[in-house]
Amino acid sequence: MITSISQSPLFPIANPKSIAFFGASNNFLAMGSSILSSIISDGFEGTIYPVHPREKTVLNLTAYADVKEIPKVADMAFIVLPTKIVAQALKACGEKGIRHAVIVSAGFNEVGGDGVERQKELQKIADEYNIRFTGPNCIGVVNSHVKLNATFLPSEGKQGFIGMASQSGSFITQMFSYLDNRFGQGFSTGFSLGNEANIDMVDCIEYLGACPNTKVIALYIESIRQGQKFIKIARKVSKNKPIVAFYAGGSETGKRACLSHTGSLAGPDRLYDGVFRQSGIVRARSIEELFDFCHAFGSSPRPKGNKLIIQTHSGGPGAAAADACERTNLELPMLSSETLEKLAPFIPHTGSVNNPVDLTYTKNPLDFFHDIPKVLLEEKGADGMLIYFLATAGMVHQALSAMGASQENIGTQIKDIVELQCKSIASLMETYGKPIIGFSFLTRDNPFVAGLQDKGVPVLPSPERAARAFSAMVEYMRLRDKIIQQED
Amino acid sequence: MITSISQSPLFPIANPKSIAFFGASNNFLAMGSSILSSIISDGFEGTIYPVHPREKTVLNLTAYADVKEIPKVADMAFIVLPTKIVAQALKACGEKGIRHAVIVSAGFNEVGGDGVERQKELQKIADEYNIRFTGPNCIGVVNSHVKLNATFLPSEGKQGFIGMASQSGSFITQMFSYLDNRFGQGFSTGFSLGNEANIDMVDCIEYLGACPNTKVIALYIESIRQGQKFIKIARKVSKNKPIVAFYAGGSETGKRACLSHTGSLAGPDRLYDGVFRQSGIVRARSIEELFDFCHAFGSSPRPKGNKLIIQTHSGGPGAAAADACERTNLELPMLSSETLEKLAPFIPHTGSVNNPVDLTYTKNPLDFFHDIPKVLLEEKGADGMLIYFLATAGMVHQALSAMGASQENIGTQIKDIVELQCKSIASLMETYGKPIIGFSFLTRDNPFVAGLQDKGVPVLPSPERAARAFSAMVEYMRLRDKIIQQED
Numbered sequence: 001m002i003t004s005i006s007q008s009p010l011f012p013i014a015n016p017k018s019i020a021f022f023g024a025s026n027n028f029l030a031m032g033s034s035i036l037s038s039i040i041s042d043g044f045e046g047t048i049y050p051v052h053p054r055e056k057t058v059l060n061l062t063a064y065a066d067v068k069e070i071p072k073v074a075d076m077a078f079i080v081l082p083t084k085i086v087a088q089a090l091k092a093c094g095e096k097g098i099r100h101a102v103i104v105s106a107g108f109n110e111v112g113g114d115g116v117e118r119q120k121e122l123q124k125i126a127d128e129y130n131i132r133f134t135g136p137n138c139i140g141v142v143n144s145h146v147k148l149n150a151t152f153l154p155s156e157g158k159q160g161f162i163g164m165a166s167q168s169g170s171f172i173t174q175m176f177s178y179l180d181n182r183f184g185q186g187f188s189t190g191f192s193l194g195n196e197a198n199i200d201m202v203d204c205i206e207y208l209g210a211c212p213n214t215k216v217i218a219l220y221i222e223s224i225r226q227g228q229k230f231i232k233i234a235r236k237v238s239k240n241k242p243i244v245a246f247y248a249g250g251s252e253t254g255k256r257a258c259l260s261h262t263g264s265l266a267g268p269d270r271l272y273d274g275v276f277r278q279s280g281i282v283r284a285r286s287i288e289e290l291f292d293f294c295h296a297f298g299s300s301p302r303p304k305g306n307k308l309i310i311q312t313h314s315g316g317p318g319a320a321a322a323d324a325c326e327r328t329n330l331e332l333p334m335l336s337s338e339t340l341e342k343l344a345p346f347i348p349h350t351g352s353v354n355n356p357v358d359l360t361y362t363k364n365p366l367d368f369f370h371d372i373p374k375v376l377l378e379e380k381g382a383d384g385m386l387i388y389f390l391a392t393a394g395m396v397h398q399a400l401s402a403m404g405a406s407q408e409n410i411g412t413q414i415k416d417i418v419e420l421q422c423k424s425i426a427s428l429m430e431t432y433g434k435p436i437i438g439f440s441f442l443t444r445d446n447p448f449v450a451g452l453q454d455k456g457v458p459v460l461p462s463p464e465r466a467a468r469a470f471s472a473m474v475e476y477m478r479l480r481d482k483i484i485q486q487e488d
Numbered sequence: 489m490i491t492s493i494s495q496s497p498l499f500p501i502a503n504p505k506s507i508a509f510f511g512a513s514n515n516f517l518a519m520g521s522s523i524l525s526s527i528i529s530d531g532f533e534g535t536i537y538p539v540h541p542r543e544k545t546v547l548n549l550t551a552y553a554d555v556k557e558i559p560k561v562a563d564m565a566f567i568v569l570p571t572k573i574v575a576q577a578l579k580a581c582g583e584k585g586i587r588h589a590v591i592v593s594a595g596f597n598e599v600g601g602d603g604v605e606r607q608k609e610l611q612k613i614a615d616e617y618n619i620r621f622t623g624p625n626c627i628g629v630v631n632s633h634v635k636l637n638a639t640f641l642p643s644e645g646k647q648g649f650i651g652m653a654s655q656s657g658s659f660i661t662q663m664f665s666y667l668d669n670r671f672g673q674g675f676s677t678g679f680s681l682g683n684e685a686n687i688d689m690v691d692c693i694e695y696l697g698a699c700p701n702t703k704v705i706a707l708y709i710e711s712i713r714q715g716q717k718f719i720k721i722a723r724k725v726s727k728n729k730p731i732v733a734f735y736a737g738g739s740e741t742g743k744r745a746c747l748s749h750t751g752s753l754a755g756p757d758r759l760y761d762g763v764f765r766q767s768g769i770v771r772a773r774s775i776e777e778l779f780d781f782c783h784a785f786g787s788s789p790r791p792k793g794n795k796l797i798i799q800t801h802s803g804g805p806g807a808a809a810a811d812a813c814e815r816t817n818l819e820l821p822m823l824s825s826e827t828l829e830k831l832a833p834f835i836p837h838t839g840s841v842n843n844p845v846d847l848t849y850t851k852n853p854l855d856f857f858h859d860i861p862k863v864l865l866e867e868k869g870a871d872g873m874l875i876y877f878l879a880t881a882g883m884v885h886q887a888l889s890a891m892g893a894s895q896e897n898i899g900t901q902i903k904d905i906v907e908l909q910c911k912s913i914a915s916l917m918e919t920y921g922k923p924i925i926g927f928s929f930l931t932r933d934n935p936f937v938a939g940l941q942d943k944g945v946p947v948l949p950s951p952e953r954a955a956r957a958f959s960a961m962v963e964y965m966r967l968r969d970k971i972i973q974q975e976d
Contacts, residue, residue, distance in 0.1 A: 248804070256820075
């Protein structure tokens with residue numbers, strides 16, 4: 001086990017000071033050119049040496065006809081060449097002394113036939129020259145904390161706490177705007193693995209486990225190649241940092257799709273369930289769940305148990321959340337007499353304190369963001385909360401407007417109210433060390449949703465998803481405790 | 489069974505020409521004032537008569553101290569008064585000759601004790617004067633096609649094809665922006681039912697079944713009060729129009745929450761499964777699913793069977809979709825040799841035709857929107873498609889920009905490309921009469937997603953949700969066929 005990311009073969013790949021780039025040209029439609037464009041436009045601060053047989057400059061950078069001619073030994077080579085010339089480029093890198101590479105080019109194991117031989121050749125060259133590489137058939141690498149986006153889609157440079165290792169490049173690149181739109185998040189570091197001819201998923205877990213910017217690890221898995229090694233390393237990492245995995249190969253149809261995609265042979269669902277359990281990994285049942293869980297894990301403290309209180313001002317979302325809680329093995333305890341007494345002044349006669357605590361119409365809206373959740377977090381019989389946020393800035397606007405505030409003042413006042421209320425929830429979570437997961441049918445266009453998430457309070461888009469995320473945290477704590485016990 | 493909405497007691501409630509409004513004042517923070525504000529600001533074209541004991545005008549409308557003084561008999565009364573004076577207001581309406589009402593006020597059956605008596609009193613008055621009413625403890629009514637939004641949240645007037653009957657008002661009001669943000673949709677008509685002291689869920693299903701603007705019916709259910717009547721009417725309606733239901737009372741915890749919310753006694757999950765099946769109703773397992781299914785049902789033709797083809801240019805989303813299909817009882821047939829032959833010119837050597845059909849990198853992007861799906865829709869062994877849309881306008885922008893187009897031209901060109909491609913998919917769906925469900929991790933901020941949805945192609949936010957929606961359509965056809973067979 002590594003103790004620092006600098007010990008990982010992935011370190012120069014995720015933190016290069018210089019890159020030898022094969023396969024970019026001044027034809028902007030080529031994949032290689034797209035990737036080099038992203039690297040430049042997302043603000044990479046190191047040196048890039050494009051290698052091109054004919055062009056003198058590529059995207060305004062001085063180009064080299066041969067890697068030998070580059071004045072320095074680059075930290076890594078980035079290869080997006082036609083399949084047939086990948087091996088010779090890798091060999092040239094080896095001769096130059098380059099020891100790390102990302103091979104984006106496809107046409108290897110995943111296509112079968114000759115491709116299998118071609119992949120073996122890459123492995124042979126790498127062994128000969130001590131090269132460690134990701135791919136082939138991968139999409140690249142991102143590290144938002146050093147402004148490296150070596151993929152074909154612009155990332156908008158959003159930093160974040162989710163470290164991802166993916167057997168599909170799509171779940172790196174195509175999640176940039178997903179994570180930003182839903183959670184205001186980006187990846188801390190993201191690795192696209194492709195065919196894993198050299199560096200594999202386990203290396204990534206080790207790296208991300210040691211990465212100081214990564215609070216939670218997300219895995220997209222089509223197949224685990226080295227089961228025992230995977231379990232051994234994941235167990236160690238998951239003791240300190242949660243790992244969430246989505247596995248796509250569990251069904252027969254999924255298995256066939258994975259075989260076509262990365263040439264990997266997936267195994268039955270139950271086998272993977274066992275591997276994940278032993279590894280302390282929480283399994284997500286969809287891509288949405290994978291990132292929902294990461295959002296919750298990275299934002300909130302962990303629950304000590306499975307008992308929670310639902311706070312709502314709308315009966316329906318409260319009932320749907322309650323129903324979802326039971327279906328995900330969570331319990332809604334009745335409130336203690338002490339809590340009921342403290343709560344009484346805040347509850348109108350139309351409300352309910354049966355957990356869900358349903359306030360219907362609150363007289364003082366700030367109660368909802370401070371005094372009431374404070375009382376509920378003090379309840380000794382509960383380990384955390386779900387809170388429904390109706391949170392329409394429109395209603396606040398209407399109310400202020402009706403009270404005669406000027407349009408100009410309204411803008412500032414709404415901002416102040418949102419700031420105050422979001423901060424209040426965030427600080428309560430910190431003070432009491434219990435998780436709060438919010439849910440709302442609104443999106444980050446709404447200032448409350450964005451405000452809460454940006455202050456570190458997870459907000460998910462439905463009661464069911466909030467309940468499942470809470471349940472995932474409970475499950476993680478259970479798996480982790482078991483691993484710790486087994487080691488004692 | 490009614491054959492026209494005008495025969496329904498809900499007709500004057502959803503299509504009033506005049507409203508006697510109780511409980512609005514010039515205090516803008518009161519619930520009644522909020523609702524009246526929404527009615528006015530959303531553009532209601534009928535006449536409103538506010539009733540207020542002291543104010544001469546309410547929100548700039550002439551107010552009446554007593555309903556007796558109103559010069560006409562309003563089509564319906566809208567009542568948002570304090571609990572204790574609701575009964576006397578309803579009686580006054582009866583004496584005036586008003587025969588329809590919406591009672592928003594709470595404090596009846598749902599609070600137990602005296603509330604039960606108070607609700608009985610309302611029923612007695614209604615019987616005496618032949619009044620039909622929704623509520624009490626409801627949130628109002630919306631009919632986007634006559635610009636009526638009698639709820640406390642502004643709707644932005646979005647029209648749509650989803651007819652909703654809900655035992656929680658939240659799932660009307662709080663879904664306005666949800667449906668708009670996700671699908672560019674609104675409700676055709678939405679009824680909040682509250683305690684169902686008089687008009688109930690079955691009346692709503694009958695109305696929505698006959699409503700020409702409603703293509704699909706959404707139900708939020710905490711409890712069905714009259715099982716036999718419900719099944720009888722729902723069976724008749726679902727033969728012609730799909731009904732999707734979310735039931736929140738299935739777990740013990742959900743049941744308790746429903747009891748607090750609307751005073752209704754929920755039943756076990758399995759009982760409701762049976763009721764839904766007999767009724768031809770597709771059950772959704774979450775609020776998100778409820779509206780996902782409605783989006784798909786309202787947009788696309790129905791599949792003749794459970795076999796489908798997945799088209800993608802990204803392996804991961806394809807594999808996740810394939811896995812989700814098997815888990816939702818869908819089949820991915822292998823393509824016929826005829827189809828393979830027609831497909832060959834479009835597939836690069838890195839691609840796969842194993843279903844998912846994975847194009848990886850398409851040379852001519854328009855192939856993805858026309859020639860390829862055309863070939864796949866012609867496949868006799870398949871009943872429909874899922875298509876993954878990476879669809880980043882950013883990439884199109886980058887490519888056009890690189891080819892030297894001016895910024896001004898780029899805007900127009902992107903608009904034209906999006907228009908052309910979205911129209912192509914929509915017209916293929918129509919020509920072949922097979923459903924296409926798109927999925928994308930992008931939102932309606934992306935012009936492709938909005939363009940497809942606005943042209944009638946459903947696009948859902950993940951592979952799993954797209955698969956479940958397709959499966960819901962297959963299930964609906966199965967239930968419907970069974971009902972038709974049983975009647976023969």
